[in-house]
Amino acid sequence: MLKSKHYWKIFFLAPLLLYLTIFTLIPISRSIFLSFQQKSGGLTFSNYAWLFSNFQFREAFVNTISITILALALELLLAFSIALFITGGGKKRILQALILIPLGIPTIVVASNMRYIFDTDGFLNQILTRLHLIEIPINWLSGGALTLFSVVIADMWKVTPLMMLILLAGLERIPKELFEAARIDGSSFWQELRFIILPLMKPFMTMALIIRGIDTFRIFELPLALAGESFKVLSEFAFFEYRNYNNPYTAAASGTLLFVMILVSVLIYIRVSGAQKETA
Amino acid sequence: MKKFWRYFFIALIIIWTALPIYIMFKVSFSPASELMSQDPPIIMRNITFKHWIEVFRSGNLWQPLSKSLTVALFTTILSLALAVPAAYALSRIQYKYAISIILFVFLARMLPEVQIALPISISFIKAGLLDTNLGLILAHMIRVLPIVTWILLSVFRTVPLELEEAAEVDGAGRANIVKNVALPLAAPGIIVSAIFAFLFSWDEFIYALYLAIATKTLPLMVYYYINRSGWFEAATFSTIIAIPVLIVTIILQRRLKAEYLAGAIKG
Numbered sequence: 001m002l003k004s005k006h007y008w009k010i011f012f013l014a015p016l017l018l019y020l021t022i023f024t025l026i027p028i029s030r031s032i033f034l035s036f037q038q039k040s041g042g043l044t045f046s047n048y049a050w051l052f053s054n055f056q057f058r059e060a061f062v063n064t065i066s067i068t069i070l071a072l073a074l075e076l077l078l079a080f081s082i083a084l085f086i087t088g089g090g091k092k093r094i095l096q097a098l099i100l101i102p103l104g105i106p107t108i109v110v111a112s113n114m115r116y117i118f119d120t121d122g123f124l125n126q127i128l129t130r131l132h133l134i135e136i137p138i139n140w141l142s143g144g145a146l147t148l149f150s151v152v153i154a155d156m157w158k159v160t161p162l163m164m165l166i167l168l169a170g171l172e173r174i175p176k177e178l179f180e181a182a183r184i185d186g187s188s189f190w191q192e193l194r195f196i197i198l199p200l201m202k203p204f205m206t207m208a209l210i211i212r213g214i215d216t217f218r219i220f221e222l223p224l225a226l227a228g229e230s231f232k233v234l235s236e237f238a239f240f241e242y243r244n245y246n247n248p249y250t251a252a253a254s255g256t257l258l259f260v261m262i263l264v265s266v267l268i269y270i271r272v273s274g275a276q277k278e279t280a
Numbered sequence: 281m282k283k284f285w286r287y288f289f290i291a292l293i294i295i296w297t298a299l300p301i302y303i304m305f306k307v308s309f310s311p312a313s314e315l316m317s318q319d320p321p322i323i324m325r326n327i328t329f330k331h332w333i334e335v336f337r338s339g340n341l342w343q344p345l346s347k348s349l350t351v352a353l354f355t356t357i358l359s360l361a362l363a364v365p366a367a368y369a370l371s372r373i374q375y376k377y378a379i380s381i382i383l384f385v386f387l388a389r390m391l392p393e394v395q396i397a398l399p400i401s402i403s404f405i406k407a408g409l410l411d412t413n414l415g416l417i418l419a420h421m422i423r424v425l426p427i428v429t430w431i432l433l434s435v436f437r438t439v440p441l442e443l444e445e446a447a448e449v450d451g452a453g454r455a456n457i458v459k460n461v462a463l464p465l466a467a468p469g470i471i472v473s474a475i476f477a478f479l480f481s482w483d484e485f486i487y488a489l490y491l492a493i494a495t496k497t498l499p500l501m502v503y504y505y506i507n508r509s510g511w512f513e514a515a516t517f518s519t520i521i522a523i524p525v526l527i528v529t530i531i532l533q534r535r536l537k538a539e540y541l542a543g544a545i546k547g
Contacts, residue, residue, distance in 0.1 A: 008369070008454045009369040009372065009373055010369075011365075012365035012366055012368060012369035013365075013366050013369045013370065013381065015361075015362045015365070015366070016362045016363060016365075016366035016385075016425065016429065017366075017381070017384075019362055019421065019425065020384065020385070020388050020425065020426075023396075023400070023418065023419075023421070023422045024388045024391065024396060024422055026399075027395070027396045027398075027399040027400050028391060028395055028396060030399040031395045031396070031398055031399050034398070034399065081289075082293065085289065095290060095293070095294075097530065097533055098293075098294060098297055098298075099293060099297060100529065100533060101297055101298075101301070101526065101529065101530070102297060103529055104522070104525045104526045104528065104529025104530070105300075105301065105522050105525065105526065106482075106483030106485075106499060106521050106522060106525060107483070107485065108483070108485050108499045108502050108503060108518075108521075109304070109483075109499075109502060109518040109521055109522045110300070111506070112304070112502050112506055112514045112515065112518045113300040113301070113303060113304045113518065114300065115506060115514075116300075116303045116304070116307055116511070116515075117299075117300065117303065121315075123303065157296070157297075157300060214390050217392075218392050218393065218394075220393070220394070220485075220486055221485050221486070224503075225502075225503055225506050228507070235392055235393070235394045235486075238392075238394040238395070238398070239394055239489070239490075242398055242401075248398060248402060251394075251398055252395070252398060252399075255392055255394050255395035255398060256395065258392045258394070258395065259391065259392055259395050262390055262391065262392060265390075266386075266387055266390055270383065
């Protein structure tokens with residue numbers, strides 16, 4: 001049993017746990033419960049049936065998954081290139097200070113800035129026109145693949161630095177002796193990349209991808225402020241169902257689906273990071 | 281040739297990072313004729329303070345600004361009041377017992393906000409907390425608490441147990457150990473986490489969207505103007521929100537550890 005000299009720990013922890021229970025655990029449970037209810041009461045699956053028969057919802061679901069896959073692939077590539085470039089320190093640290101700046105720009109501000117770029121009268125269309133690549137301005141933000149691309153670019157701008165920080169932390173843990181040994185054997189940069197860096201970086205990449213994947217599942221401000229109702233993702237769908245159509249039940253069902261996706265990702269993350277700890 | 285590609289890469293990264301921020305500043309200082317045209321110039325040709333003066337005079341700034349400041353301030357104080365003792369206790373519990381609570385905090389940080397905001401918004405309407413500062417503070421704590429607890433946990437882990445054990449042998453009670461050993465050593469970390477708490481409330485958007493309908497916060501004002509095509513006002517409000525966050529991010533560079541932001545579980 002707990003010795004009395006440890007009792008203080010319970011008093012110290014209780015307020016936080018109580019708060020998280022009341023304001024996180026209970027609301028989540030209530031939402032899940034709501035998703036199986038109807039105005040008339042009683043338990044039902046009809047909210048989910050309605051969602052999957054709804055074209056807009058299926059589109060929101062596909063959009064969420066597509067953004068996640070595309071954004072993660074591009075962010076990983078860019079972040080890894082920058083991390084490889086910066087590692088080793090020296091003068092490059094000044095560059096690092098600059099690269100981290102987007103982390104300090106609030107997401108809604110990023111969205112607002114990206115509108116100046118992607119709007120029909122925006123800077124991107126202007127540059128493309130001046131380079132004679134297009135004749136008529138492109139409507140980037142009216143939905144579809146072009147909007148998906150714009151949202152992905154906006155997300156990349158904001159979070160690539162975070163991904164870079166995680167990968168940099170991993171790169172700096174690779175023992176220098178490995179590179180020295182490889183160089184004595186006359187290896188090229190590409191050989192080092194393939195046989196030393198990539199295998200050792202795999203756990204960091206996996207974890208960065210899962211953590212960032214969870215964030216991207218929840219993406220909200222960027223598509224909302226860039227394209228409004230013409231481009232929906234899951235969390236936006238949940239918001240509009242509640243605010244515009246006054247339907248908390250379908251809003252909760254759409255949120256619950258998101259919750260399940262995130263829960264599965266978190267469980268995978270815990271497994272992966274646990275497995276890594278055992279082998280480390 | 282290799283050198284050329286290096287500088288090319290650096291230039292590309294600098295342009296990629298700086299351009300959107302530059303455009304925000306530019307728009308907030310540009311005359312309307314430069315943006316509403318078919319071909320908006322990228323270089324700043326004319327500078328006008330018109331939008332800034334209008335925003336300051338319009339009466340749409342002070343209420344959201346004071347709401348954002350008040351909510352962020354109280355969110356910071358209350359979050360620290362709950363998170364400092366909890367993180368300290370967690371750092372003094374054996375890992376195999378603490379891990380379930382750590383995972384709970386970790387999970388709380390990953391959950392979809394829309395799923396939490398929905399029932400909270402419904403209950404706050406009934407409780408009369410919608411559109412109140414208190415309601416928004418309680419909601420912002422949902423976002424801020426897990427992050428701050430996380431940062432503080434790694435802060436308290438750096439306070440050596442030996443020092444506390446020595447104080448305990450000398451007969452100091454827990455209250456004295458916390459006051460005289462743990463808190464002074466953790467003070468810089470606590471200040472950093474307070475700054476993070478403030479900023480995570482300052483730029484919060486989703487809970488505010490659900491709960492602040494009559495009086496908006498600053499991030500909601502940006503959204504408000506985006507929806508009304510108020511380009512200049514959106515840029516001006518964006519700049520007002522971004523400046524404090526930007527300054528702090530630059531100053532705290534060295535403290536921006538990947539694990540703070542990404543929430544990696546470490547053993």
